[in-house]
Amino acid sequence: MDIIRALKEAGEAPISGEDLGEKLGISRTMVWKYIKALEENGYVIESSPGAGYVLVSPPDKLYPAEISIGLDTSIIGNDIHYFETVDSTNDVAKKMGIRAEEGTIVVAEVQENGRGRKGDPWISPKGGIWLSVILKPSILPAHAPRLTLMAGVAVANAMRQFGVDASIKWPNDVVIGKKKICGILTEMDAEADHIGFVVIGIGINANVPVEELPEELREGSMSLSSIKGERINRAEFVQALLKSLETEYLRFKVDGSTKILEDWISLSNTIGRQVDVITPHKIISGKATGINPDGALIVENDEGVHEVIAGRCIYK
Amino acid sequence: MDIIRALKEAGEAPISGEDLGEKLGISRTMVWKYIKALEENGYVIESSPGAGYVLVSPPDKLYPAEISIGLDTSIIGNDIHYFETVDSTNDVAKKMGIRAEEGTIVVAEVQENGRGRKGDPWISPKGGIWLSVILKPSILPAHAPRLTLMAGVAVANAMRQFGVDASIKWPNDVVIGKKKICGILTEMDAEADHIGFVVIGIGINANVPVEELPEELREGSMSLSSIKGERINRAEFVQALLKSLETEYLRFKVDGSTKILEDWISLSNTIGRQVDVITPHKIISGKATGINPDGALIVENDEGVHEVIAGRCIYK
Known part of the structure; x- marks a missing residue:
């Protein structure tokens, strides 16, 4: 990870293998091996003899x-x-x-x-x-x-x-x-x-x-x-x-x-809406008016105010 | 397990290797091998030639x-x-x-x-x-x-x-x-x-x-x-x-x-007792008077009625 960090910090300015090696406390040969490994993992790295390495683009991976x-x-x-x-x-x-x-x-x-x-x-x-x-x-x-x-x-x-x-x-x-x-x-x-x-x-x-x-x-x-x-x-x-x-x-x-x-x-775009909430026991239809501190949905309809702890919510 | 069941059902009456084999659908030689394995696991089995096997005692194991x-x-x-x-x-x-x-x-x-x-x-x-x-x-x-x-x-x-x-x-x-x-x-x-x-x-x-x-x-x-x-x-x-x-x-x-x-x-022998309940935040001292449906202990003292959800209870 340190070598990637060093390349990223250098940005578009080439950083030489020697400088990289010094920074990371490893030999130039090791630097070269790491660069090869990074390339195998999809990092695009430009290397110009005499100047050094530039990270052109990282791979599209969540490494x-x-x-x-x-x-x-x-x-x-x-x-x-x-x-x-x-x-x-x-x-x-x-x-x-x-x-x-x-x-x-x-x-x-x-x-x-x-x-x-x-x-x-x-x-x-x-x-x-x-x-x-x-x-x-x-x-x-x-x-x-x-x-x-x-x-x-x-x-x-x-x-x-x-x-x-x-x-x-x-x-x-x-x-x-x-x-x-x-x-x-x-x-x-x-x-x-x-x-x-x-x-x-x-x-x-x-x-x-x-x-x-x-x-x-x-x-x-x-x-x-x-x-x-x-x-x-x-x-x-x-x-x-x-x-x-x-x-x-x-x-x-x-x-x-x-x-x-x-x-x-x-x-939320649930609150204020007419909803059907499907629970294991019944379907509660009404207007979603809020939630309680434990996340239960508050649904109001003609029968009263319901706190629905768990269920599937369908927008009408 | 079937052979143990058969021996237990027979009780003190000896059951022959032939009968056991027939019951379990296996050969007399297999019966003999099973009996040996049970003995190795601590079952005490009496075997009288000509009569058969009697389970004298099971081992003290929770098999x-x-x-x-x-x-x-x-x-x-x-x-x-x-x-x-x-x-x-x-x-x-x-x-x-x-x-x-x-x-x-x-x-x-x-x-x-x-x-x-x-x-x-x-x-x-x-x-x-x-x-x-x-x-x-x-x-x-x-x-x-x-x-x-x-x-x-x-x-x-x-x-x-x-x-x-x-x-x-x-x-x-x-x-x-x-x-x-x-x-x-x-x-x-x-x-x-x-x-x-x-x-x-x-x-x-x-x-x-x-x-x-x-x-x-x-x-x-x-x-x-x-x-x-x-x-x-x-x-x-x-x-x-x-x-x-x-x-x-x-x-x-x-x-x-x-x-x-x-x-x-x-x-319970907690209810009705004077207790100290140690919670992460404080010690509540008083009389345990009940529990609520979620198992919280109800403790009453001069300051009022407390519902203690979790803690260590010490009898005075």
Whole structure:
């Protein structure tokens, strides 16, 4: 990673193998070997004899170096575990959870067995952002839904920084209008009254052309590249996302969830809408008027005011 | 297991190798091999030439066959995973949780790394009962503490059937007076609003002489063998315990936790007592007057009525 950092710092000015070697405390031959390895990993490096090396472009990969060089966080992303292909980043994160430092990230180019809520499949092709964050908050399991709200706010804010008008749809989708662009899956390992760790899985259709998604998902899905009309720099987006997550998480730790709830409500496009909420027991139709601190949707209709803890929400 | 069942059914009447072979659909030579294997596992079998085999005594082991032959349950204990030695039965159960059938049991003779609440060590020598049950209830993570209450009721009732005057000490110890005889550790794998599975770990000082426990635990501990003055039949106790657990669990599924709360209160020796409850933030002193449906202890003092969700309770 140090050699990538040195090349990036040098920018367009060639840096000689000798200088690089001195900087990193290695021989020129080792420098040359590292450069070859980087090239094999997709880094485009110009080398002019006598002058030195210039990093022309990094590969379109979410390599730890691409995420961490320039990352402005203190907890989230200190430890990044990268996989080309993985079953599910949440499953990997759950396996390492107990021993991992808070803020550890698992990221993959492709998930072969990505999961949404209640085990539903989550299609995770190349070009997307599939990552999981391990957190260790001192909260009760009953309050874990607040972290899902927090993640929704962080994702929507990061997208807005990238000029994408993202909203939040209850309970945990980030949407463009009615079309899903990101899903959030919060899982935990907990005792009855004590959380061991939480894994927040965030799946974003980044550079995934909507027309390449399975047919049944196309109508209800959106992607960053489709809405912007161009591919985004995924590594930069992940940096913005991790920063946004950390900002919200530190606020949550210090001030609790009041501000997050306010932000969630102002970012949501569910509140104020006529909805059908499908729960395991019944369908509740009415106007969504708010959420409670544990993320339950408040729905008002002729029969009264309902707090719906879990369910699938359909906009009318 | 079938050969043990056949021997147990025959009781004191010798059963010939030929009859056994016919019953099990195997050759007499195979019967002889099985009998040898059982003897190696500690079964005492009398064999008189011409007459046949008599099972004199099973070994003092919690082998699946010893638990399941005569077990009167329909869910809990259908699948039993046995280990001589294990790190922690809860850890094993958590690893198999997602794929396991509800009611699956993990049991071990010795835990080398037994855990209590919040990762505290739990000493688990030979002679104890160290088991974990996997359940898949359709409840919210916030309601998981109810399963801890349920397990406390089930354990105390099973002990009372064995003539031991067990009570429950909030939040989750089964005690004889002030001395702990059983600890319960409920862990879960959950989404924010949906439980994947719960593992209830139950550790019982069964045939563990109190004087063999580490010195610092002796004063606060009791065991079934020490209170009764004789070793108990652990397999029979486990059968009673699993039956008791299943009775409470089916009641919980059908009627919710009302009856369990009532039973918990009548089995508890915490309610009505002056207590100090140590929480991460403060010590609450007062009279324990009840619990709420989520297992929080209600403590009354001059300052008012407090609901304590989690903490360590000390009797004055």
